[in-house]
Amino acid sequence: MQTALQYAAHHFDRFVDELIELLRIPSISTDPAYAGEVRRCAMAVADHLRMAGFEIVEVMDTGGHPIVYAERIEDPALPTVLVYGHYDVQPPDPLELWTSPPFEPTIRNGRLFARGSSDDKGQMFLHIKMAEAYLQGSGRLPVNLKFLIEGEEESGSKNLRPFIETHRDLLRADAVMISDTSMFAPGIPSITYGLRGLAYVQVELTGPSRDLHSGMFGGAIENPINVLARLIAGLHDARHRVTIPGFYDAVRPLTADERATFAALPFDEAAWKAAVRVAATRTEAGYSALEGISARPTLDVNGIWGGYQGEGAKTVLPARAGAKISMRLVPDQSPADVVQMLHAYFMAHVPPTMTLTFKDLHGGKPVLVDTTQPAMQAAARALHDTYGKQPFFTREGGSIPVVADFKELLGIDTVLMGFGLDDDAIHSPDESFGLDRYRQGILASIRFAHYFSA
Amino acid sequence: MQTALQYAAHHFDRFVDELIELLRIPSISTDPAYAGEVRRCAMAVADHLRMAGFEIVEVMDTGGHPIVYAERIEDPALPTVLVYGHYDVQPPDPLELWTSPPFEPTIRNGRLFARGSSDDKGQMFLHIKMAEAYLQGSGRLPVNLKFLIEGEEESGSKNLRPFIETHRDLLRADAVMISDTSMFAPGIPSITYGLRGLAYVQVELTGPSRDLHSGMFGGAIENPINVLARLIAGLHDARHRVTIPGFYDAVRPLTADERATFAALPFDEAAWKAAVRVAATRTEAGYSALEGISARPTLDVNGIWGGYQGEGAKTVLPARAGAKISMRLVPDQSPADVVQMLHAYFMAHVPPTMTLTFKDLHGGKPVLVDTTQPAMQAAARALHDTYGKQPFFTREGGSIPVVADFKELLGIDTVLMGFGLDDDAIHSPDESFGLDRYRQGILASIRFAHYFSA
Numbered sequence: 001m002q003t004a005l006q007y008a009a010h011h012f013d014r015f016v017d018e019l020i021e022l023l024r025i026p027s028i029s030t031d032p033a034y035a036g037e038v039r040r041c042a043m044a045v046a047d048h049l050r051m052a053g054f055e056i057v058e059v060m061d062t063g064g065h066p067i068v069y070a071e072r073i074e075d076p077a078l079p080t081v082l083v084y085g086h087y088d089v090q091p092p093d094p095l096e097l098w099t100s101p102p103f104e105p106t107i108r109n110g111r112l113f114a115r116g117s118s119d120d121k122g123q124m125f126l127h128i129k130m131a132e133a134y135l136q137g138s139g140r141l142p143v144n145l146k147f148l149i150e151g152e153e154e155s156g157s158k159n160l161r162p163f164i165e166t167h168r169d170l171l172r173a174d175a176v177m178i179s180d181t182s183m184f185a186p187g188i189p190s191i192t193y194g195l196r197g198l199a200y201v202q203v204e205l206t207g208p209s210r211d212l213h214s215g216m217f218g219g220a221i222e223n224p225i226n227v228l229a230r231l232i233a234g235l236h237d238a239r240h241r242v243t244i245p246g247f248y249d250a251v252r253p254l255t256a257d258e259r260a261t262f263a264a265l266p267f268d269e270a271a272w273k274a275a276v277r278v279a280a281t282r283t284e285a286g287y288s289a290l291e292g293i294s295a296r297p298t299l300d301v302n303g304i305w306g307g308y309q310g311e312g313a314k315t316v317l318p319a320r321a322g323a324k325i326s327m328r329l330v331p332d333q334s335p336a337d338v339v340q341m342l343h344a345y346f347m348a349h350v351p352p353t354m355t356l357t358f359k360d361l362h363g364g365k366p367v368l369v370d371t372t373q374p375a376m377q378a379a380a381r382a383l384h385d386t387y388g389k390q391p392f393f394t395r396e397g398g399s400i401p402v403v404a405d406f407k408e409l410l411g412i413d414t415v416l417m418g419f420g421l422d423d424d425a426i427h428s429p430d431e432s433f434g435l436d437r438y439r440q441g442i443l444a445s446i447r448f449a450h451y452f453s454a
Numbered sequence: 455m456q457t458a459l460q461y462a463a464h465h466f467d468r469f470v471d472e473l474i475e476l477l478r479i480p481s482i483s484t485d486p487a488y489a490g491e492v493r494r495c496a497m498a499v500a501d502h503l504r505m506a507g508f509e510i511v512e513v514m515d516t517g518g519h520p521i522v523y524a525e526r527i528e529d530p531a532l533p534t535v536l537v538y539g540h541y542d543v544q545p546p547d548p549l550e551l552w553t554s555p556p557f558e559p560t561i562r563n564g565r566l567f568a569r570g571s572s573d574d575k576g577q578m579f580l581h582i583k584m585a586e587a588y589l590q591g592s593g594r595l596p597v598n599l600k601f602l603i604e605g606e607e608e609s610g611s612k613n614l615r616p617f618i619e620t621h622r623d624l625l626r627a628d629a630v631m632i633s634d635t636s637m638f639a640p641g642i643p644s645i646t647y648g649l650r651g652l653a654y655v656q657v658e659l660t661g662p663s664r665d666l667h668s669g670m671f672g673g674a675i676e677n678p679i680n681v682l683a684r685l686i687a688g689l690h691d692a693r694h695r696v697t698i699p700g701f702y703d704a705v706r707p708l709t710a711d712e713r714a715t716f717a718a719l720p721f722d723e724a725a726w727k728a729a730v731r732v733a734a735t736r737t738e739a740g741y742s743a744l745e746g747i748s749a750r751p752t753l754d755v756n757g758i759w760g761g762y763q764g765e766g767a768k769t770v771l772p773a774r775a776g777a778k779i780s781m782r783l784v785p786d787q788s789p790a791d792v793v794q795m796l797h798a799y800f801m802a803h804v805p806p807t808m809t810l811t812f813k814d815l816h817g818g819k820p821v822l823v824d825t826t827q828p829a830m831q832a833a834a835r836a837l838h839d840t841y842g843k844q845p846f847f848t849r850e851g852g853s854i855p856v857v858a859d860f861k862e863l864l865g866i867d868t869v870l871m872g873f874g875l876d877d878d879a880i881h882s883p884d885e886s887f888g889l890d891r892y893r894q895g896i897l898a899s900i901r902f903a904h905y906f907s908a
Contacts, residue, residue, distance in 0.1 A: 196669060200767040209731035215852030218754045218782050219746035222736035225755035225777075226686060233687035236680065275664035280806045282676035292673035299671045302770050303680035303761035308778060313654040313816040315780055316756050323679070324762060326769055328672050350733045362767040385700060398669030 001450040007137030008129065008442050012380030012390055015110070015442065016435060018048065020105040022087075022116040022121050027086035029065055029155040029453040038151050041087050042066045044292055054147075062159035065151030069170070072131075073144045078453055079374075080144035082173035084402060084411065085124025085180060086153035089116035089159050090427045097429035110435050117433035119426035123179035123419055124149060126438060130445035142453035153180075160402060166196050175217055175375035175452065179441060181418030184392055185266055189383040189444075191376065192416035194295060194395030197329035197366030199338045200273055200302075203228075203346060204322035204357040211307075212317040224321040225306040230389030231324065231349055233301055239285035240267045242299045242327075244341045250332045254295055260323075262290050294395040298328045304441070324361070328397060351408050365404040369413045375452055379415045382447035386440050417444065455904040462896050469583050469896065470889060472502065476557040476575055477568040483519055483609040483795055484541035492605050496520045496543050500601055502582050503551065507589030508601075516613035519605030523624070526585075527598045532907055533828075534598035535546040536627035536866065538856060539578025539634065540607035543570035544881045551883035553680065564889050571887035573880035577633035578603060580892060584899035596907035600627055607634075608815075614856060614907045618863050629829035630860045633895060635872030637847055639720055643837040645661075645830065646870035648749060648849030649857055651783035651820030654756075657682075657800060658776035658811040665761075666771040678762040678775040678809040685803055686777065689753055693739035696753045696781075698795045699815075704786045706822065708749055716863030719846055741744050748849040752782045778815070782851060789817030802834070823867045829906055833869045836901035840894050871898065 007016070007251045017219040026032040027041035042059050049057045049070040057070040065088060072361070073080075092102035092115045100106035105114035113120070148171065150160050164171060185192040205224040212221060233295045237243050254262075267290045273281060283292035292298070306321025327338055339360050350356045369376060371393045383391040396416075419441040425431045461471070481487040481495035496513050503511045503524040511524040517544060527534075547568045554560035559568035566576070581601070602625065604614050618625060638644040659678040666675060691697050704815045708716075721744045727735060737746035746752070760775025762768040781792055793814050802875035804810045823830060825847050837845040850870075857868045873895040879885045 005664065008566045196668070198769070200769070206731060212730060213654070213852060214752075214754045214756060214780055215782055215850075216853070217730070217747060218780075219748075219750055219752040219851060220735040220737045220743035221732060221747075222734075223754045225758050226690065229683040229686035229755065229758075230690075232680060232683035236684075276666060276671070276675065278661060278675060280808055281674045282805070282807050289674035293671060293675075294673070296673055297674040298668075300677045300771055301669045301761065302668060302768060302772070303763050304679050304683075304758055304775065305763045307755065307757035309757050309759045311849070313778065313780070317754055318756070321758065321859070324767065326668055326672075326767070328669055329498060332609075351736070353732055353736050371710065395669070397668075397673060398667060 001142070001446060003137040004133040004146055004446045005443060008133040008446060012439055016438070018314040019122055019125050019438070020112070022048070022125060023105040023116055024103055026103045027088045027116070027151065028091050029152050030091060031392065035065070038065045038088055041150055042068050045087050046070070048125070049147060052128050052132035054131070054159070062163055064159045067151065067163055067314040068147065070147040071145065072141060074141045075144070078144050079175070080146065080173040080177045081146060081449065081452065082177045083127045083147045084148050084176055085127065086120045086150045087124065088154050089121070090119070091153050092429070094429065099430055107435070109430040112435055112438070113430055113432045114156035115431055117422045117431055118424035119431065120153070120180045122433040122438055123441065126419070126441035127177065127445050129442045130449060133442070134445055134449065135438065142449045145170065145342055152448035157402065158428070161405050161409070164405055168410060171410055173410070173412055176412050176414040178403070178416050179418055180400070181396065181416045182422055182424070183418060183421035184394055186421055186422055187387065188266060189387045189389070190394045190418070191379050191383070191391055192396050192418065193369045193371050193376065193393045194330070195367040195400055196294070196297070196397050197333065197335055197404070198326060198362065198364045198399050199329060200324065200326040200362040201333040201342060202322065202324050202359040202361055204320055205342065205354045206320045206357070208317070208319050211319050212406050214315040214317040217317050221317060222351060223317055224354060225318060227351060227354055228306065228321040228323060230306070231346060232301055234349065235345070240282060242297065244338070244345050246341045247297070247338060250337065251297060252331045254291065258295070260290070261393060262288060262295070265290060265394065293397040295330060297330050297333060299324055302326050329366045331366045331368040333366060335365060339363065364399045364401045365408065367403045367407065373413060375413065375415050379417045379448050380453045382444045383417065385447050386444040392409055417448070455596070455900060456902045458587040458681060459897060462587040462900060465822070466893055471891070473576055473579050473892070474566070476502070476579060477559040477570055478559045479696055480606065481542045481570070482545050483606050487521070487826050492519045492542055496522050496605055499541050500524070502579070503601060503886060506582050506586035515758060516617055518574040518613045520850040521605065521617055522603040522863040524601040525599065526595060528595045529598070532596070532598050533629070534600065534601045534627040535604060535903065535906065536630045537581045538602050538624055538630055538632045539581065540574045540604050541578065542605040542608050543575070544573070544608050546883070548883065551555070553884055556869045556885070561889070565886040566889055566892070567884055567886045569885055571885055572874045572878035574607070574634045576887040576892055577895065579875070580895035581631065581899050583896045587896070587900055588768065588903070596903050611856065615859050615863070618859055620866060625864055627864070629775055629868050630792065631902070632857070632868055632870050633872055634854070635850065635870045636874035636876055636878070637872060638848055639877055641841070642720060643841045643843070643845035644848045644872070645833050645845055646850050646872065647823045647825050647830065647847045649821040649854055650748070650751070650851050651787065651789055651855045651858070652780060652818045653783060653789040653814065654778065654780040654816040655699070655796060656776065656778050656815055657792055657811040658774055659804065660773070660774045660811070662773050665773050668771040670772050675771060676805060679770055679772060681777040681805060681808055682758070682760065682777060685800060686755055688803065689799070695738055696751065698792070700795050701751070701792060704788065705789065706785045707749060708745065712746070712749070714748070715846060716742060719744060719782060719848065740779065749784060751784050751787060754780055754848050757779050782822045785820045785822040787820060789819060790853040793817065818853045818855045818863065821857050821861065826857065827867060829867065829869050832905035833871045833902050835905045836898045837871065839901050840898040869904070
């Protein structure tokens with residue numbers, strides 16, 4: 001490990017130059033016009049893996065953008081780490097808000113500004129540099145390594161799950177390592193051990209067969225918007241808990257330790273509220289805001305429509321109204337089960353004046369990784385050594401579907417060791433990644449491999 | 455009166471031909487391309503008034519389409535009737551659904567098919583023919599007559615209220631006569647003595663300063679759509695009554711007589727439900743469907759919006775949500791007062807996480823005409839003589855703003871003696887007016903003038 005750490009320190013300036021070259025490639029996966037650039041970027045990643053010392057490197061077709069795969073089995077007796085990342089990036093619009101062009105990487109105040117610098121080229125690349133530091137520094141890895149770097153993360157990862165399904169043997173490993181999340185705060189290293197799942201449905205209520213005149217029919221024909229509002233309102237109680245029967249049944253309670261960790265996190269609620277300009281938070285009774293956004297299930301209406309939305313006053317009693325409703329889930333809630341429960345709620349409460357259309361649009365399972373397992377402890381130790389302080393184990397409110405896929409299809413837990421920061425402006429103009437975090441990430445990755453092999 | 459009735463019977467075929475000529479003019483007031491035709495129609499109406507025997511006839515500019523005014527003061531001691539009507543029509547689209555072209559009037563099965571035949575050229579014209587029957591038949595009118603025929607009813611009557619305001623002396627009268635409503639059912643004559651008023655507002659709730667990721671923020675940031683749904687749901691109780699404090703305070707209760715009349719009306723609720731394809735009606739507890747749509751106040755959401763309304767699943771926690779909310783009012787509710795009450799309700803219930811925008815878009819006062827006054831009794835007697843049965847006094851759920859304007863600005867009550875039928879298809883393809891009703895309308899108008907003069 002010491003040799004690898006020294007190698008990384010010695011060659012860090014070159015590592016920065018190589019990342020800058022990778023960031024010059026506009027690998028925008030959502031825009032078909034950039035398909036050639038996406039492929040060029042896959043080739044560049046493959047070249048970097050070869051230069052790092054991998055002999056087995058493949059750019060594999062998926063039907064969409066290619067997946068870069070590499071592996072080196074140092075010794076079947078050693079544990080195997082599967083590194084996942086993505087080399088594609090978000091579109092850079094609006095271009096006029098960038099201080100320097102998105103694909104002309106520029107260093108200012110210790111930060112590297114470019115589209116993809118933090119999400120995810122920079123964070124993915126630091127693991128390739130870890131491998132190089134070992135292989136070029138000492139000629140061998142402390143663990144077996146596999147790399148799975150996809151090119152469709154920013155466009156929905158349509159081909160990833162099928163790829164994993166058809167390559168179960170190839171991808172067999174003891175742990176997945178992903179750096180595509182954020183640290184809790186600057187200088188506060190953290191490992192994400194929980195992610196919420198998602199259930200997303202669309203409902204529509206139909207009353208009369210056509211839009212009616214509210215003067216001639218109002219008072220005896222029930223209004224789909226009013227009914228929909230009533231049904232939505234009934235989904236929460238006064239304590240801001242979801243009322244759907246059975247909704248909380250499968251929720252694993254927060255342990256005292258977990259709650260203590262949440263309480264200890266340096267969460268600046270005032271600054272957080274100010275950032276989105278709300279006067280007050282609103283959390284399920286008995287839980288903090290931080291617990292509410294990461295460790296408790298929620299129900300939100302994501303969209304609603306019905307009747308006349310234009311200028312002025314149109315006196316319509318509409319024929320229909322609809323809404324998109326999503327629920328963030330925590331272990332051990334099942335997306336299919338909660339959709340079933342929500343459907344039952346609607347069926348029980350839709351009045352005889354209305355017909356209901358109910359569509360299950362999208363779902364993803366929640367994830368909770370045992371923090372005591374070797375890979376998690378190795379990552380914690382690596383971060384501790386790198387930052388001089390114990391990292392926090394944190395939970396995130398969003399979903400990373402691939403983490404649930406790895407668990408479901410391969411049975412492998414994921415270590416989410418992120419080096420991003422909230423102000424990296426990912427998906428926005430002036431995305432950047434701190435060079436200090438790039439360096440710390442490489443060193444932490446080197447240490448992780450070492451500790452995990454022990 | 456007998457002379458006039460005989461004159462009308464004798465010249466009825468010519469009266470039909472003249473109406474057909476008037477219906478050939480495409481006086482579509484909403485479409486600026488037809489402004490010339492609208493003016494030509496005003497001129498034609500003025501010519502018909504002159505041919506009927508009026509010496510004072512004016513086509514008066516309004517800033518929009520002209521108003522046709524005529525008057526004949528037979529004797530200052532006689533009562534004065536102000537006939538209101540409109541010569542403009544709705545656009546005829548979709549043209550392909552007309553059996554015969556909208557501006558080529560065609561008689562089929564005793565009905566005259568053309569745009570405007572029922573709404574309102576045919577119903578307006580029958581009063582001109584009444585005047586002609588008196589003036590050409592016997593040389594004098596039994597009452598003083600004023601005609602106010604506007605050309606902007608189908609496009610909002612923007613210039614009508616200012617016109618009335620600036621011509622108060624000119625328009626002075628003892629009663630207003632309007633034929634622009636429907637009979638209760640075929641062969642069931644009726645006089646509308648009540649119209650609901652309207653209060654129409656737009657509300658918007660703003661939570662966070664921008665749309666947020668529902669995974670990262672859901673659970674601690676209150677969702678404007680969910681709050682709006684809760685506030686809307688709270689506007690009704692389980693008995694389908696409006697909960698706004700004070701809402702019913704000014705409502706004049708239905709009398710036992712009125713309720714008996716409602717119960718006696720030949721209302722086919724099953725057919726009515728089938729026409730709009732609803733399985734059940736939903737009325738304020740304690741009231742019939744017919745009472746609900748005409749004699750009780752209501753609250754309906756006319757439109758709602760917020761968040762993502764497109765295809766698929768977007769996990770947004772929206773920054774804002776809005777709705778258009780209207781209330782149909784009955785005497786003696788005041789639009790300004792109920793808007794005030796609704797505003798107070800929102801102010802009291804909007805949580806500290808949200809800011810409220812509240813806009814008063816539109817209002818109109820409810821109308822209830824004393825059925826015992828001479829003009830109403832004269833109309834009832836005229837209908838009785840014409841149809842051989844007692845007419846019903848009915849209330850309508852919609853608003854006719856000009857009726858409230860006449861009351862407010864001139865202090866005059868309106869007699870709504872309509873000869874339309876629900877299946878006249880006004881505002882739709884194949885609009886028609888029964889020639890029998892055209893004839894009955896002329897005779898009833900002649901009798902009304904006679905009885906009112908007595």
